[in-house]
Amino acid sequence: GRCPMLPRHVQRLGRDWIAHWNSSQILALNSPACSCMRWAGHYPWASFPLPVPVDFSTNWRVPPFFGPWRQFQNSNWQFDNFMPSSCFHLPNPSMKSEGEEPLTKKRRLSGQHDNSTLEEETNCCNQKEALCLSVAQNEEKCGSKKGTIKRHWEYFCQHSGTMKILENKETDQSNTESEAKFDFTVMSYNILSQNLLEDNSHLYRHCRQRLLIWTYRFPNILQEIKQLDADVLCLQEVQEDHYRKEIKSSLESLGYHCEYKMRTGRKPDGCAICFKTSKFSLISSNPVEFFRRDIPLLDRDNVGLVLLLQPRFHCKTNAAICVANTHLLYNPRRGDIKLTQLAMLLAEIANVAPQKDGTFCPIIICGDFNSVPGSPLYRFIKEGKLNYEGLAIGKVSGQEQFPRGQRILSIPIWPKKLGISQNCVYEIKQQQKEEKAGEKLETTKLDNTQEIVMASEKLSSKLQHHFKLSSVYSHYFPETGVPEVTTCHSRSAVTVDYIFYSAANDDDAAQPGAGDSFCGGLKLLGRLALLTEKDLWTVNGLPNENNSSDHLPLLAEFRLIER
Secondary structure, eight states, X not given: OOOTTSOHHHHTTOSEEEEEOSTTOEEEEESSBOSOOXXXXXXXXXXXXXXXXXXXXXXXXXXXXXXXXXXXXXXXXXXXXXXXXXXXXXXXXXXXXXXOOOGGXXXXXXXXXXXXXXXXXXXXXXXXXXXXXXXXXOGGGOOSXXXXXXXXXXXXXXXXXXXXXXXXXXXXXXXXXXXXXXXXEEEEEEOXXXXXXXXXXXXXXXXXXXXXXXXXXXXXXXXXXXXXXXXXXXXXXXXXXXXXXXXXXXXXXXXXXXXXXXXXXXXXXXXXXXXXXXXXXXXXXXXXXXXXXXXXXXXXXXXXXXXXXXXXXXXXXOXXXXXXXXXXXXXXXXXXXXXXXXXXXXXXXXXXXXXTTSOBOOEXXXXXXXXXXXXXXXXXXXXXXXXXXXXBGGGSSXXXXXXXXXXXXXXXXXXXXXXXXXXXXXXXXXXXXHHHXXXXXXHHHHHHHHHHHHHHHHHOOEEEOSOOEEESOOSBOTTTOOBOBSEEOSSOEEOOEEEEEEBOTTOTTSOTTOOOXXXXXXXXXXXXXXXXXXXXXXXXXXXXXXXXXXXXXXXXXXXEEOO
C-alpha cells in the first residue's frame, strides 16, 4: 500500500492510493482529506511541495475554498466535514513564469532579433507559481445545477443618474419609449480558442478535463449566445476550422451575418463580427492586419476587424454605425507593440467612420485589449491622448504589478514608413484633410517649415486620437470598490475586455470628457453586470460546467441618437 516516492507524512493520508503521473501530475486518493488545496510552488530543499505539517492526520482537512493562493494562506484550518475523495495537483517544475508569453506566440523572421528576447526567456525559475485546484462539489448535496452564477441587468436611470438593478432585461419600463427609437445590443466575448487552451493548459489546472473538450464547450458557448440574444456579436479567439465547420452555420441559423478575420501567422484563430440581418445591413467590412514584414516592431500576428453597418430603420440622417473588434498582443512586456497595434486599429476606424459632413458616425470598439483599467493604454483610449515620454515598456498595459520590461519607449514608437501619424490616422488622409481645411502652408514658406514640422512630428512623445470614447463598464463595484473581473483562470482574475463607445451629448452614463464630434451618438441604456473574483471562484473559476470560456461575455444596450 504505500508509495515510496512520497514523504511519510503524506503517505499517512490514506491507504488506497492511485498515483497517476502525467503532465499535470495528478495524485488522487480515497481517503478523508481536503476538498481543495492550493500550492505555492516548490521549496528549494525538496523535490516536492510541502503542503501539510508533519503531524498531519486523517482527522484534519483544509476547508473547501475557491480563491487565490494569497487568500488560502490566511484561511482557518478546520477539523470537520470530511470529503469522501480528494485530488491533489502538484506543480509542474517546467511551467513558465506568470508574465511569460509562450514562445509559440512569437513569430520569428529570419535574420531578425528582438531586443526583448532575453527579458522574456530568463528569470523563470525564480517566479512564484500560483496554481489552483478545485475538486468537484458533492453532487448529492447539490440540488441545483452546478457552476451556475446569476448575472443581472443594470439599467441607467435617467432621473436619478444611477444604475438600477433588474432581474430581467424585459422588465425595464423607463426605456420603452417611442418605437421610432433604434435600440440595439452589443456583445464582446472572447470564446477561448481550443488551440490556445491546449497550448496553455497550465492556466486550466483547476478544471476537470472533460470540461475543456471542444465538443463540451461549444454547446455551452452557443447557448450563452442564444440566451443573451445580442444584435451584434464581437468574438475573439475564434478558431478558423471551428468557425468554418460549425460556428458560422450555427450563428447564421440564429439570423446573424458573419464577417471573420483570421490571424496572419501560425495561430489558427481570429476575430469575428456577427450582426442580425433583421437589425442591420452591411456597408463595408475592413480587416486590419497588425503584422508588417518590413517593420521589425510589428512581428506579431494579431488582427482587427472594422465594420460599417446601416441600421434598418427610417431616420433623417441615414446614420451608420462603425463597429470594431480586436484582440491585442498579450505579452505584458511589449507595450510598444500594443500601442502600435491600437494606433493601427484607430487609423482604420478614422478611415471608415467619417461622414459626408466631416463628422464621425457613432463608434463602438470591442475586444480583448490585454490591458487593465487605469493603465496608460486604457487611459489613451478613453482620454484621447497619451504622453509616453519616459514610460517603461512594461507598464503600458498594467498587467504586471512589478513589470520586468523596464526599457523606455522609444520616440516615436513606430517608424514613419508605417504611414500612421501620432494622431492615429493615415498620413495621406491627414494631409488631404489639412488641405481641404485650408491649413496647408503657403508655398513660399513650405520649404523652410516642412523640415520643422517633420522634426517635431518625429520627436513628439504625444499620441492622440479624435474619438471621444466612454467605457460601458465602470470596472469597480461602487458599493464596495471591489474590482470587476472579465477573465479568471489559474493565474489571474482581472479586467482585460472592454466595450468602448462614442457617447451622445445627453448620455448621462458617459464619463466626463465624452464630447460630440460625431453625427449623433450613442446613449447607454443598460449593461449585463460583471462579477468579482470571489463570485467566480464559487463556481470554480473559468471555464466551468456552464461557462465554457475563461472570459465572461460583455453585453450592453444602446440607443442611436440622431443629431
